[in-house]
Amino acid sequence: MALRLAAAALVSTLIAVTAGGFALSHAFHRSVEAAFDQRLEALHRALVAALRVGRDGAIGLDRGLGDPRFDQIFSGWYWQVEEVGQEGMTDEVVLASRSLWDQTLDVAGTPGSGPAAVRQIVDGPTEGVPLRLVARTITLPDHDGPLVVAVAADAAEIGLETRRFDRLLILMLGGLVLVATLLTLVQLRWGLAPLRRLSGDLDAIRAGRAARLDEQRPREVLPLVRAMNGVLDHDAEVVRRARAQAGNLAHGLKTPLTLLAADIADLPEDRREVARRQIDAMRLIVERHLTRASAAANAAVIGARTPVAPVAADIARSLERMFARRDPPLSIAVDLAPDLESRGELDFRGERQDLEEILGNLMENACKWAAARVRVSGAAADGDMLLILIEDDGPGLTPDQARAALQRGRRLDERVPGSGLGLSIVSDVVEIYGGTLALTASEELGGLAARVTLPRAEETGRRRR
Incomplete structure (x- = not known):
């Protein structure tokens, strides 16, 4: 403008x-x-x-x-x-x-x-x-x-005499145009300063550094600021209601399923096993769709920002306690560059619970299959994306097995406990955020490597121009 x-x-x-x-x-x-x-x-x-x-x-x-x-x-x-x-x-x-x-x-x-x-x-x-x-x-x-x-x-x-005057006139008018142009640029810069400040504040909201716009503005732009704050407040309220409804729905569905699971104890063994499988399938379907609905609502939140390192460290501590009796002991290393963390380059542009869903499933799968080592690393990818790599030293997967593992409810080994929906849920959440999930061979540990790309939050202190 x-x-x-x-x-x-x-x-x-x-x-x-x-x-x-x-x-x-x-x-x-x-x-x-x-x-x-x-x-x-x-x-x-x-x-x-x-x-x-x-x-x-x-x-x-x-x-x-x-x-x-x-x-x-x-x-x-x-x-x-x-x-x-x-x-x-x-x-x-x-x-x-x-x-x-x-x-x-x-x-x-x-x-x-x-x-x-x-x-x-x-x-x-x-x-x-x-x-x-x-x-x-x-x-x-x-x-x-x-x-x-x-x-x-x-x-x-x-x-x-007229030519001498014309030359002088051209010089004077040229200087006048130059001075007028400089004064116009100064005036525009001063006059549009509130809009540049507004743009910077909107970037701060998108990057998660602020939740609303400051209303200490010039009178001319104050109605626009109030309208934007109204939109932000409305969106936040919509997301809050969607989360509440998802939680209520989860509670309303899981409670009857829990009661059904308790009632089938008196059934004959063959019928009890069939009923148990059906109840488990229903519970997993409910969980998957509720997770997807929650992720879709969270992805619409403007300015959501979650550092990856604390979430990965919390999940690693929980998994170390869960697999504490493994022999040999399981080592889970969270290897994220401190300099990238301090600049906010490894911050996920989304809600913490969705990042926990993604990392929790992938890290738990890695722990289940690992011989002794699991490693979580991250880096800034191309554009505004974030790369998270979860590797293990387990047996790994062939390309065909890797494609099959991402299918809904598919379990490659029934001896390992699980529902088969974890990777499918992760894939759904990653897709909602516009990211990608790929299963490849780990070059460093020799097992499986889950490569996840997610939207990256803007670096701390950086503003778009």
């Missing part, structure tokens, strides 16, 4: 300055021409006043015009006096400035004798140099017939 506003201001400034520049240049050109003509008029009047008729009838000057350029040959400043012939046309030059040398001024027609002189552009004695000329027909006492008095000057002087 700042770029569009700056571009619009720059275009508007350029249009206004260009129009003003043309108007100033035109007005100055007209003013220079008028001043030039007034000067020629003044010289013309001085020349007429200096004309005298001698006793012999010859026309001459009783004083000079005071401008030495009239005495310099082909200087560009000239005057001449012509007699008007019988047919009303100029006939013979009777007096001229020394600057004309042996040339004459070509005065077209016979000018009038009124106060308004004839102004025209004529060719000067120097080829290619036009002259601006002022001429008037006068009569002198003691002289028979009218005279045409003309004063001319090099018109290039007008162009020289």
Whole structure:
């Protein structure tokens, strides 16, 4: 938006300055021409006043015009006096400035004798140099017939002065545009500062550093901030209600299943085993769909942030106690880089209970199959993703077995306790968050490696620009 506003201001400034520049240049050109003509008029009047008729009838000057350029040959400043012939046309030059040398001024027609002189552009004695000329027909006492008095000057002087003004005008207007642009950018930066602050606060909410927007804002953006806070509060309330309903539903379904499991104790052995399996299947289906519904609600929470290291460490301690009687003893190593943890690069952009569901199932499976070692590591993946790797030193899986293990309810070895839904539930939760789950061979421990990618929370202290 700042770029569009700056571009619009720059275009508007350029249009206004260009129009003003043309108007100033035109007005100055007209003013220079008028001043030039007034000067020629003044010289013309001085020349007429200096004309005298001698006793012999010859026309001459009783004083000079005071401008030495009239005495310099082909200087560009000239005057001449012509007699008007019988047919009303100029006939013979009777007096001229020394600057004309042996040339004459070509005065077209016979000018009038009124106060308004004839102004025209004529060719000067120097080829290619036009002259601006002022001429008037006068009569002198003691002289028979009218005279045409003309004063001319090099018109290039007008162009020289106007070009000098135009260059100065361009420099001044260019500086004005530059200053106006800089002031506009400063104004935009100052004026849009509340929106930049709002953007940063929204990034903080998305990164989990804040829950609501601060309402200490300028009056113009305060309604927007309040509306956004209203949306955030509404979303939080929707998620809270969804969690509560999921919990109520879980309680409402699991309680009857528990009662059914207790009632089948009096059934015959064959029927009791069938009923037990059906109840277990129903319980697992309920658990799976409730977990998926809860994860879907949690994934919609804006700003959820969960550090991976504490969750993995808590699960590791619980599993070490669960498998404390293993022989040989089971070692669970949580190997997460401290520098990445401190910058928040290993923070999951989601709810803690969903991360516990993912890591809990994967780490428990690893402990079940491991010979002695389980290792949990993590790193920042490409883009805004987080890679978590759970490895064990167990027998591992073939590619076909790895694909089959992710199928719902599929158990590859009935001797190991479990429902077969753990990996399927993990896959569902990971998919809801836009991540991936893959089972491969562990290069370091030699067993199975579960590779999970999940959305990564923004680094602590970093803001999007």
